[in-house]
Amino acid sequence: MAFKPANNIQDLQYFGEFGGVNPSISDSSTYTFLSAKTMFDTFEGNADGCYLYSRHSTPSNLYLGQALAAMEGTETANVTASGMGAITSVLMQLCGAGEHIVSSRTIYGGTYAFLKNFTPRFNIETSFVDITKLDVVEAAITPKTKVLYCESVSNPLLEVADIVGLSKLAKKHNLKLVVDNTFSPLSISPAQLGADVVIHSLTKFINGSSDTVGGVICGSQEFIDDLRNVNDGACMLLGATMDSLRAASILKNLRTLHIRMQQHSLNGQYLAENFEKAGLKTVYPGLVSHPSHHLFTSMMNKKYGFGGMLTLDVGSLEKANALMELMQKQNLGYLAVSLGFYKTLFSAPGSSTSSEIPVEEQKAMGLTDGLIRFSIGLDADIERTYTMMKACMKELKILD
Ligand SMILES: Cc1ncc(COP(=O)(O)O)c(C=O)c1O
Numbered sequence: 001m002a003f004k005p006a007n008n009i010q011d012l013q014y015f016g017e018f019g020g021v022n023p024s025i026s027d028s029s030t031y032t033f034l035s036a037k038t039m040f041d042t043f044e045g046n047a048d049g050c051y052l053y054s055r056h057s058t059p060s061n062l063y064l065g066q067a068l069a070a071m072e073g074t075e076t077a078n079v080t081a082s083g084m085g086a087i088t089s090v091l092m093q094l095c096g097a098g099e100h101i102v103s104s105r106t107i108y109g110g111t112y113a114f115l116k117n118f119t120p121r122f123n124i125e126t127s128f129v130d131i132t133k134l135d136v137v138e139a140a141i142t143p144k145t146k147v148l149y150c151e152s153v154s155n156p157l158l159e160v161a162d163i164v165g166l167s168k169l170a171k172k173h174n175l176k177l178v179v180d181n182t183f184s185p186l187s188i189s190p191a192q193l194g195a196d197v198v199i200h201s202l203t204k205f206i207n208g209s210s211d212t213v214g215g216v217i218c219g220s221q222e223f224i225d226d227l228r229n230v231n232d233g234a235c236m237l238l239g240a241t242m243d244s245l246r247a248a249s250i251l252k253n254l255r256t257l258h259i260r261m262q263q264h265s266l267n268g269q270y271l272a273e274n275f276e277k278a279g280l281k282t283v284y285p286g287l288v289s290h291p292s293h294h295l296f297t298s299m300m301n302k303k304y305g306f307g308g309m310l311t312l313d314v315g316s317l318e319k320a321n322a323l324m325e326l327m328q329k330q331n332l333g334y335l336a337v338s339l340g341f342y343k344t345l346f347s348a349p350g351s352s353t354s355s356e357i358p359v360e361e362q363k364a365m366g367l368t369d370g371l372i373r374f375s376i377g378l379d380a381d382i383e384r385t386y387t388m389m390k391a392c393m394k395e396l397k398i399l400d
Contacts (some may be wrong), residue, residue: 003192005301006258008070014063022210025248026051026059043230054226056236060244066217068206071254072181072198074191074218078227078235079247082307083201084110085240086215086296090197091115093227093234094176096122097148102140104131104150106365108201108350111180111358128361132292134165141173148175153183153296156349156373157366158283160292163299167194180373183339186261187304191218199359204375205308205340207250214250223266227277229284245382256302260378264340265305266290267385268376270309274386275287278399281313308376309339314398317369320348322373328394332385344385349373 017024032055033039033049041047058395061079080086084381117128119367127140131150148170150161164262165229170177174390179190202214272284284298286306314320324335324346333344379385393399
């Protein structure tokens with residue numbers, strides 16, 4: 001039977017402490033015990049339903065984790081203070097000194113910087129490869145490799161990972177396949193395609209209101225228990241814990257994610273098709289011209305479309321900057337990093353979110369100066385938006 005992520009969220013039922021339709025928020029950092037023995041058992045992880053201290057877990061964080069695990073179809077999940085809190089905890093948990101990671105070379109700049117500059121301090125090395133070529137990925141695997149790491153749809157180039165193929169490689173070589181699914185929630189369900197661990201930056205589409213950072217790790221009960229272990233768990237010991245008030249607000253926003261993703265995708269598809277027709281170099285997985293259009297189609301939960309992210313190459317950084325400033329002036333969106341907001345957000349990744357990647361490597365991966373990354377908003381009248389954007393491009397001679 002087809003996997004239905006939004007149904008899984010819809011089917012959860014919560015009752016608040018006083019019968020509220022939303023679960024009550026636990027606004028405490030520490031919890032009391034009537035018996036010292038139960039406190040000891042809770043610390044050891046043997047007392048179900050009891051809470052000890054809010055870095056360990058809180059009712060609000062568990063509710064949000066449960067909903068996100070339902071969305072990804074994993075046994076359980078652990079929420080974190082940010083997407084980077086999720087990524088760094090997972091990789092530090094899975095790899096130790098002397099071990100190796102094979103990662104896509106087109107990933108979020110912060111993740112790239114962590115793997116390139118930070119983990120080598122712990123003698124963890126990473127090979128960055130073209131993730132769309134399974135033979136290249138396999139050739140990079142060594143006896144020391146522990147993890148295959150990628151984004152389902154990559155930031156910012158929108159390359160699509162063949163999760164089924166990568167999962168076969170991971171199984172063959174006894175590796176963990178870790179997939180960051182931030183760009184394609186609901187559209188792609190990596191765990192259903194064979195990923196061992198699915199990560200999101202909740203900061204983006206899932207929260208959708210650009211008012212907080214947050215992250216989640218979805219995986220097996222065993223792995224999440226390892227991350228929460230008081231003696232050697234990365235989530236427990238590195239301390240990237242989400243605040244309960246934020247967990248409660250993200251859970252409320254999660255409930256409209258399916259409607260929002262449909263509108264983001266509808267608008268993204270419309271703009272991508274029309275910009276391409278107008279002659280602009282447009283990258284969007286929903287375009288037949290996208291090299292991985294058929295791969296994305298084969299993996300997707302069709303109802304949610306190809307997502308809200310697209311890129312346009314307008315030729316030079318000067319033109320990109322001028323266009324972004326003009327579009328902001330015309331109230332078409334904000335010149336801002338991040339994604340998943342109700343308004344369109346645009347930025348030039350080469351000089352912002354991917355600036356951690358050295359210029360030569362940006363060139364090698366096809367990240368050009370004139371590239372603008374768009375997170376398309378929830379605009380109710382996308383035809384009007386297109387007409388206004390086109391007028392900005394004509395004014396700047398980007399289009400004739
Ligand atoms: C694909 C992707 N993964 C992870 C992150 C990091 O998430 P956060 O900013 O919530 O730490 C980002 C942030 O831009 C991202 O785009």
